[in-house]
Amino acid sequence: MTGVSARSRSRARAADVSHLNWFDDPVALARSLDIDVFVELIGGAEGPAHDAVQAALELGKPVVTANKALIAEHGLKLARLAEAHGAPLLFEAAVMGGTPAVKLLREGLVADQVTAIAGILNGTCNFILTEMESTGRSFADVLAEAQRLGYAEADPRTDVGGFDAAHKISILAALAFGGAPNLSAAEIYGIESIEPIDMQLAGKLGFRIKLIASANLEDDGASVRVTPALVPIAHPLGQAGGALNALFIEGRNVGRLYLQGAGAGAGPTAVAVAADIADVVAGVRRPVFQKPAHQLQPLRQADPGHRTGRVFLRLLVRDQPGVLASVAEALAKAQVSIDSLLQHPADDGDLVPIVLTTHTAPEAAIQDAVEHIQAIQAVVQRPRVIPIARI
Amino acid sequence: MTGVSARSRSRARAADVSHLNWFDDPVALARSLDIDVFVELIGGAEGPAHDAVQAALELGKPVVTANKALIAEHGLKLARLAEAHGAPLLFEAAVMGGTPAVKLLREGLVADQVTAIAGILNGTCNFILTEMESTGRSFADVLAEAQRLGYAEADPRTDVGGFDAAHKISILAALAFGGAPNLSAAEIYGIESIEPIDMQLAGKLGFRIKLIASANLEDDGASVRVTPALVPIAHPLGQAGGALNALFIEGRNVGRLYLQGAGAGAGPTAVAVAADIADVVAGVRRPVFQKPAHQLQPLRQADPGHRTGRVFLRLLVRDQPGVLASVAEALAKAQVSIDSLLQHPADDGDLVPIVLTTHTAPEAAIQDAVEHIQAIQAVVQRPRVIPIARI
Numbered sequence: 001m002t003g004v005s006a007r008s009r010s011r012a013r014a015a016d017v018s019h020l021n022w023f024d025d026p027v028a029l030a031r032s033l034d035i036d037v038f039v040e041l042i043g044g045a046e047g048p049a050h051d052a053v054q055a056a057l058e059l060g061k062p063v064v065t066a067n068k069a070l071i072a073e074h075g076l077k078l079a080r081l082a083e084a085h086g087a088p089l090l091f092e093a094a095v096m097g098g099t100p101a102v103k104l105l106r107e108g109l110v111a112d113q114v115t116a117i118a119g120i121l122n123g124t125c126n127f128i129l130t131e132m133e134s135t136g137r138s139f140a141d142v143l144a145e146a147q148r149l150g151y152a153e154a155d156p157r158t159d160v161g162g163f164d165a166a167h168k169i170s171i172l173a174a175l176a177f178g179g180a181p182n183l184s185a186a187e188i189y190g191i192e193s194i195e196p197i198d199m200q201l202a203g204k205l206g207f208r209i210k211l212i213a214s215a216n217l218e219d220d221g222a223s224v225r226v227t228p229a230l231v232p233i234a235h236p237l238g239q240a241g242g243a244l245n246a247l248f249i250e251g252r253n254v255g256r257l258y259l260q261g262a263g264a265g266a267g268p269t270a271v272a273v274a275a276d277i278a279d280v281v282a283g284v285r286r287p288v289f290q291k292p293a294h295q296l297q298p299l300r301q302a303d304p305g306h307r308t309g310r311v312f313l314r315l316l317v318r319d320q321p322g323v324l325a326s327v328a329e330a331l332a333k334a335q336v337s338i339d340s341l342l343q344h345p346a347d348d349g350d351l352v353p354i355v356l357t358t359h360t361a362p363e364a365a366i367q368d369a370v371e372h373i374q375a376i377q378a379v380v381q382r383p384r385v386i387p388i389a390r391i
Numbered sequence: 392m393t394g395v396s397a398r399s400r401s402r403a404r405a406a407d408v409s410h411l412n413w414f415d416d417p418v419a420l421a422r423s424l425d426i427d428v429f430v431e432l433i434g435g436a437e438g439p440a441h442d443a444v445q446a447a448l449e450l451g452k453p454v455v456t457a458n459k460a461l462i463a464e465h466g467l468k469l470a471r472l473a474e475a476h477g478a479p480l481l482f483e484a485a486v487m488g489g490t491p492a493v494k495l496l497r498e499g500l501v502a503d504q505v506t507a508i509a510g511i512l513n514g515t516c517n518f519i520l521t522e523m524e525s526t527g528r529s530f531a532d533v534l535a536e537a538q539r540l541g542y543a544e545a546d547p548r549t550d551v552g553g554f555d556a557a558h559k560i561s562i563l564a565a566l567a568f569g570g571a572p573n574l575s576a577a578e579i580y581g582i583e584s585i586e587p588i589d590m591q592l593a594g595k596l597g598f599r600i601k602l603i604a605s606a607n608l609e610d611d612g613a614s615v616r617v618t619p620a621l622v623p624i625a626h627p628l629g630q631a632g633g634a635l636n637a638l639f640i641e642g643r644n645v646g647r648l649y650l651q652g653a654g655a656g657a658g659p660t661a662v663a664v665a666a667d668i669a670d671v672v673a674g675v676r677r678p679v680f681q682k683p684a685h686q687l688q689p690l691r692q693a694d695p696g697h698r699t700g701r702v703f704l705r706l707l708v709r710d711q712p713g714v715l716a717s718v719a720e721a722l723a724k725a726q727v728s729i730d731s732l733l734q735h736p737a738d739d740g741d742l743v744p745i746v747l748t749t750h751t752a753p754e755a756a757i758q759d760a761v762e763h764i765q766a767i768q769a770v771v772q773r774p775r776v777i778p779i780a781r782i
Contacts, residue, residue, distance in 0.1 A: 111669060275500070
């Protein structure tokens with residue numbers, strides 16, 4: 001290591017950096033002539049991280065980064081710059097820490113057509129959801145504890161709002177489907193509105209609620225989405241608890257693959273960064289994404305109007321004759337068929353929760369059904385709709 | 392593709408090879424001047440596969456192979472040859488089909504110290520064990536069916552005897568621990584003697600029986616073993632059923648990783664072979680194993696005398712007073728403590744099965760305890776001992 005730049009020179013660190021050249025400005029470090037590889041661990045899509053990476057690539061210096069926001073938002077521009085200057089741009093640590101999901105998709109499956117990926121890519125959300133499920137405590141309560149323990153940031157919106165997972169799935173989708181990341185094509189929902197009762201009732205139907213980041217290859221593009229979703233308890237994604245990250249991949253020829261590991265932390269991140277540096281040393285010359293940058297297009301968003309899926313519906317209804325018939329009729333009218341249904345015993349006066357899962361139906365039809373259900377007089381609040389993951 | 396060689400030219404194939412140069416002798420194909428990469432899918436550690444790979448490497452031609460026996464038995468020699476002639480030697484398809492376990496260990500974890508790997512690496516055995524468990528049928532019965540269905544070879548010994556898994560774990564252990572494969576250091580036990588009653592009683596204690604290929608880094612070398620072993624039902628290795636392959640990896644910095652996918656089949660194998668060819672095209676220059684071949688030593692076998700572990704014991708005893716006390720005393724005398732114990736109701740006259748799991752103890756102590764138990768008069772057959780996987 002020849003030089004280092006960070007916000008604070010004096011901060012206590014596990015590694016001694018006092019013998020290294022110190023740069024107050026990371027861009028100056030990126031431009032210094034005696035570096036062979038520029039390693040960027042600053043974070044953020046704009047500002048010093050962006051400027052320093054761009055400066056290094058413009059000088060043809062290999063760049064290794066853990067910056068998912070940067071790659072998700074500027075991946076195409078930076079890939080063009082990197083390839084124009086013959087400089088590798090590697091970002092294994094940006095997704096799933098030391099679990100080599102990027103290498104797996106970029107290299108291991110380069111010859112296959114990946115059709116779907118779905119994963120748990122944000123450890124903070126997975127920790128919060130796992131805690132909520134096992135303790136029955138509210139989102140706000142568990143989040144506050146996670147913040148006290150240092151598992152969640154003081155400003156948790158990037159994590160719990162699904163934006164961190166959206167950066168990561170945009171990168172993986174680009175590698176999987178042969179395009180460039182297109183963050184604006186991603187639908188993003190966070191976990192803030194999930195209630196313990198959703199988890200408890202989903203559990204009775206054999207599901208867990210996870211924040212699932214997914215990308216599916218459709219006829220007209222890619223469907224990229226981050227959303228709380230139900231996964232079967234017995235599925236590997238259902239079994240990945242705590243702060244674990246997990247990724248399910250389906251390819252035309254390779255079939256179904258599954259990868260799981262720590263998604264963050266100093267050790268795993270260092271393993272990924274060092275693996276990328278080793279690739280630079282090995283003289284690898286391949287495109288930054290699956291195809292040469294001059295052939296890349298940002299992933300095209302599939303028309304959500306064509307989308308089909310299964311959902312979990314939770315209703316709160318007055319315990320009176322005929323309600324269940326009305327609900328079933330509303331679904332039938334919209335041509336949505338029921339897969340499983342559970343009417344829970346009332347424990348709150350005369351209000352009863354009803355939960356059901358549907359078979360696969362057009363999302364528009366499900367939306368119709370929800371409107372019809374909401375119009376039923378005995379239904380006392382807007383139905384909760386949570387997708388069931390396509391895995 | 393420029394040329395092809397196979398046992399039969401006229402056999403029906405999914406791909407048309409009639410326009411390609413035909414070679415009766417694969418060694419002649421390997422030596423032909425107009426090939427850029429030699430792809431070997433013949434199989435077998437000796438004979439034409441070995442000779443053709445050696446011939447290609449001697450001419451500096453990159454080799455891509457799916458041949459686990461060849462790499463496990465001649466890995467060091469071939470790595471030296473490959474590196475001396477500047478020719479890549481890649482073998483992703485040799486282990487876990489299209490699931491890139493080789494790439495993960497060789498590249499993704501190159502900067503970490505892997506301390507343990509354990510996996511389900513033989514799909515045939517996993518299929519047979521899964522069927523035995525779910526149907527209660529005997530090994531011989533399920534094997535015969537697997538042979539009829541084409542899931543098992545006419546001569547099944549390579550699979551069910553654990554030798555195929557031993558080839559694979561020897562390769563992975565070499566990559567994980569920075570040595571060359573050393574098949575002779577592997578202890579190998581097959582699944583032939585597993586009975587449905589073992590599975591049923593293990594299940595009651597929360598375990599499944601799987602053929603586990605494992606390698607652990609010890610102070611004095613590596614402990615490499617293929618053996619039927621108990622894994623907790625809830626562990627990902629316990630959940631990988633049917634013909635799936637699965638691999639658990641532990642690294643000092645990366646923590647615990649888990650990888651699962653199809654272990655064989657035309658599609659997955661083709662994906663792995665094509666990924667290796669893409670690596671050749673990308674101009675990758677790295678050692679065949681983790682270190683340059685001239686620094687490699689065959690993995691040293693750790694002294695099994697130092698080994699500790701947990702085991703599952705199944706006894707058949709006469710249903711008479713004091714037997715359980717004698718068994719407990721035999722274990723206590725050998726300083727082996729009991730983790731869980733189940734005395735099953737007798738359904739066969741006055742003979743009762745007792746199963747127990749131990750805490751971790753020296754294997755020698757466990758062996759002592761088994762001898763003591765066998766000497767008890769009411770114990771009517773040699774105790775069945777099955778290790779519990781260290782995962």
